[in-house]
Amino acid sequence: MTETVLSIVPDMEVPDFLVREIQAKLAYVDEAITSARVSPGVEGIELSLNGPADKTTTERLSAKVNHLVEAMADGAFEPRLSVLEDYLDRPTSFAADPMDELYKSREVVREGSGYYILGPLLSALIDFFAERVVDAANQFGAKPYRFPALISPGYLERVKYFSNFPHSLSFVTHLREDMEVIEKFSEDGCCKDGLVHAADGSYGDPDAMLSPTVCHHLYMSLTDSVLPEEGLIATAEGNCFRYESTNMASLERLWNFTMREIIFVGSADFVGEGLEKARDMMRQTLDDMALAYKVESATDPFFIGNYRDQAAYQSAFELKHEVRALLPFKGDTIAVGSYNRHKDFFGRSLNIKQADGEFAETGCIGFGFERLAFAFICQHGFDPNSWPDAPSAHYRRLSEGWHSNNAPDYGDVPSF
Template identity: 35%
Template sequence: MPSYRLDLDVPVSGAHRDELHRRVYYLSESITGFQLVTGAPGSDAVGAVVVTTEQPVDAEALAKKLRHVVDTEVLPQLHTPPKVLWNSPSDRTPRTGTFAALLADGVVHEAGPGQVALGTPALAALDAFDGLLREIIDEEFGAVEYRYPTLLPVTALHRSGYLFSFPQHLMFAARLDGDVDTYREFAEEAAAREDIGDRVLHRCAPVDRCLPPTMCYHTFDQFAGATLPAENTVVTAKGGSFRHESRYHQTMERLADFTIRETVFLGTAEFVREARDRFRRRATELVEQLDLAGRCEVASDPFFAGAATAMQVSSQRLLELKHELHLDVGPGESISVGSFNLHEKHFGDAFGIKGPDGGTVYSACVGFGLERLTYALLCQYGWDVDDWPVPLKERCRNTIRAGRGM
C-alpha cells in the first residue's frame, strides 16, 4: 500500500495528541492506516502524520486537509489538565487478547465493520447491566420509559445541531424514489450485477429519515413545541444507536451499531444538574459494588468540521458539562462506558420545550453503552458466569436458565 508523510506547519503538543488522533481517518476515505510522528528526541509533540492508502493519492491535497483540521480544530483548543472526578478502588487487571478469544469461543460474532453479534453469556450480561441501571433510574427518578422506533426524522438532528457538529458520524436511511420505472430499472440492474452499492443513491427519494446516534434525540423530538405539565420530567429509553466510526471501530469498544440506555432530564437548572450528578454517584457506587476497575473524568464530545469546533470542545471542558465513566479493558487501556451531560438550555431552545411557567427548560442526559459495559466485564472477569460479581451472576444465571440470551 502507498505510504505518505504529511508534515505539519506547527507541531501538535502532547496535550492535544488525542484530539489529532481522533480526526485523521475522517480526513479521507482513502486512508487505511496512520501513525503520529513526534519531532525531536524526548519530545511528545507531533510533527507529522504518516498515512497509508489503498491506492495512490494526491499527497499534497491530503496534507492540506490535515493542516486545515489541525489549524482550525486542534491547535486553538484550550489545554485543560485532565480532571479525574472518581477512581475505582478496584485493582483488578484486565486480560489481554479478550476479543480474539471471545470470537474463538463463539461468545461473539463479528457481523461486519463495527457490528458485533452477542451470544451466551455476553447477551445475558448486557441485559443484566440494563436491569441494574433501570433499578437506579426507578429508585432515584421514577422515569417514564418509552420504546422509540429506530428511524429518526432528519429534522430532529438539524434542530439539535448534530448535523453540523458531528457530520462524520451521520448515517442516513434512504429509499428508492416511488416510481414504477425506478423500481423496474433498479430490479433489472440488481439482478444483473452483484455490487450495486454505487448504483443506489441516484435513484433515491429525498432523505427524511436517519439512524439515531443516541436515544435522547427521540425524546427531544417527542416534546418539541410542548409545554411540560410538571416542573421536572424524566424519560428513559433503550435502543439501537448508530455512528459511522470510519476505521476507528474496533472490537466491542467502538461500534457503528450498538445499544444505549439513556435517561433525559428536563426541568430547572438546579434539577437537571443535581440529577446528572446523583446518577453519576449511583453509577460509580455500582461499579464499586461490581469491583470493576475504572475512573470518572471530565470529557468532551468529538465535534468535527465546524467553524466553532475548537471553542465547543474547550467550553465543554471548562464548564465541565460532560463527565465520562471509563472502565479498563487492557493494560493501560480503558473505554468510556457512560456519559453524564449537561446541555444548559440548548435543546430546550432548539426544540421549543417549555416548562409550566412558560420558560425554556434546561436539560441533561445520562447514557450507557451496554456493549461497552459488557466488554469491560468480559475483559476484567472473563466469560465464566461463576466468576462474575454476585449481582450479575444471579441475574445472568436466571436469564440463561430461562432460555433468554441463548
C-alpha cells in the first residue's frame, strides 16, 4: 500500500514543551496514521498515512488533530524543570545505533510489535543491574513479593487507570465457552500478517488485563488494611505491559517489558525519606556502570482529557523524577527508571490506613531493564571486556559457567 504524507497546521500553536507529548499521542488519533512528526509553533504536523489523503480523510484527521492539540495545549503551562542529578557529560565509547548488530547476532529477536527475545549478553547485563536493585531492597529490609502478569480490571477502574491511561491498556480474552465456537476456531482460526483471525463473536468479554506496572499489585493487596506503625517496604520484579501503538520501536519503547520496583507505604516522611535513600543507593550503581544520565522532574503520559490537570498537579508537587540515560547515536535521552510519589491517592482510593488512622501515602522506584540495557550498550558497545569494571566482571563470572560461549550459525532473521 502506498504511503501518503499529510501536513496539517493546527489552529493552536504547539508549545515547545509539549512537542514530545503531542507527538506521542498522535499515534492514537486515527488508525490511518503510521507515524507523525511535530514541529513547534506554527510549522505544523506531518502525518504519514497508510492510504490516500482524500478530502474526507484530510477533514477527519484535521478535526482530530485540532482536538488533540487544543485539549493538551489550551491553558497549559510550561512546568519548572527540576534536575536532581546530571552526569550527561560522562565519557562514552560507542556512538552507533546498536540495533542492526543486535538483530544480526540474534542478541535481540523481534517476536512482534513491542515484544522481543533478549540473548545472553543483554540478559547478563540485566542480571547485574537486577542484583544491585535487590541488594538495595535488602538493605531496606524490603519484603519480597511475586505478582501475576494479569491484573483485575475492577482494580484498574477503581484507581482511575481507565480514565487516565486508556490508550495504553492491554486486554486479555479467550474463546467463549461454546463447543461450536471452539471447534470452528480449531478448524478456521489462523494468523495472518501477525494478526489472529477468528469468526465474529468468538471472544468472551475481557475479564482480566495485562498489568501496566508492578506496584499496583501491592496496593491492591493492601485494600482495606491498617499498616503496622513502622510502615511497609516491599520489592518485586514483574512483566509490565503498556501499549504504545506506532511509537513502539526497537528496545526504546516496548509493549512488554520487565521492571524491578522498591515500594514504600506509610507516612509522608517515611515515603519521602525512603525514596531519597533509594536514589542515593542507585546513584552508586549507575556510577559503577559509568552511565551518562540525568535525573529530572517529569510527568506521566496521561491521556488528553486528563493530561493538562494531572500533569500540572504532578509538576507542582514534583511527584515524579525520571532517570534519563543518554543515547549517543540520537543525541537524546531515554527514561530508564523513575522515582515516584503518589501522596495519599492509593491510600484514599483503596482505604489503606496508617496505624494512626490517617490514609497511607505511597511511593516507588522502578527501573525498566530492557531500556537500561539498551542505553548501556548504546554508550559502551558490545564487548564486555571494554565495559566498566563492575558489569564486565559480572559478565565474565556468569559466562564462565555457561555450557558454551559459542553462538549458533544463524540463518535469516525469523519472521512469524
